[in-house]
Amino acid sequence: MLGKGPLELMVSAVRQLAPRVRAFELRNLQGGELPAVEPGSHLRIPVRLPGGKLVERHYSIASNPARRDIYEIAVLRKKQGSGGSRAVHESYGIGTRLRVNPPANHFSLHDDERPALLIAGGIGITPIKAMARALANRGAEFRLHYAGRSRAEIAFRDRLERQLGDRLQVHSSAEGERLDIHATLAMAPRNALIYACGPQRLIGAVQQAARELGIARNRIRLEFFS
Incomplete structure (x- = not known):
C-alpha cells in the first residue's frame, strides 16, 4: 500500500494510449462510489522513485466527471526528469493499492451558459x-x-x-x-x-x-x- 491518505484506491485496469502514454483506472478499494469530482480535478498520487524515496505527483482526472465508479489518470513517460513517470509506468499494475487524499481542483470549469x-x-x-x-x-x-x-x-x-x-x-x-x-x-x-x-x-x-x-x-x- 503506497501513501497515507484517507482514500484507498486500487488500480483496476491499465491501457496503453500512445507509445509513451499509459492510462490507469482507479477504483475504491472498499467498494462503492468514489468522492464526486469536478472537471479539472487532480489526484496527488504516491510514487516510489528508483532510489526508494516516496514522493507525490499530481495527475489530472481524465474520466467523465459524472462517473463515480472510477477515476482515470494518464501518465506520460518522460525521457528526462526525476523518474516519477517512469516509476509509475514500471511499478503500477493491476492490483496496485494506494492511499491518497481526496481530489482537489485548481483549474475549475465555469457552470453557466457561456460557451x-x-x-x-x-x-x-x-x-x-x-x-x-x-x-x-x-x-x-x-x-x-x-x-x-x-x-x-x-x-x-x-x-x-x-x-x-x-x-x-x-x-x-x-x-x-x-x-x-x-x-x-x-x-x-x-x-x-x-x-x-x-x-x-x-x-x-x-x-x-x-x-x-x-x-x-x-x-x-x-x-x-x-
Missing part, C-alpha cells in the same frame, strides 16, 4: 478531456483543439473523435497541421471562456495571442503541464 474554447497540448489533454465531457453532458457550446507531434502520439484521440465529432479538431505537427493559436482565439465567440493546458510553449502562445487580441484576463484559464 468554451478548450485547447490542449500533449498530455495536457487530461483535464481538458474531462471538461469536454462535462460540457457535452450539459449540452453547452464548445470546441476542443488538441495539438500533438503525430496522430499516433495523441492520447485519447479515437475516443474523443467518437464522442465529440466535429466539436474536436486535432492538430498533428508531423502531418503539417500545426495549431494556429492566434487564429483559434480570434474565431472564438466574444463571450467564450478559454481553457488551455499543455507545455509552457503552448501556454505562452495563448497568453501572447490573448494580449494581442485584447481578450480580458478573466476569460483565460491556464494550467501548465510539462
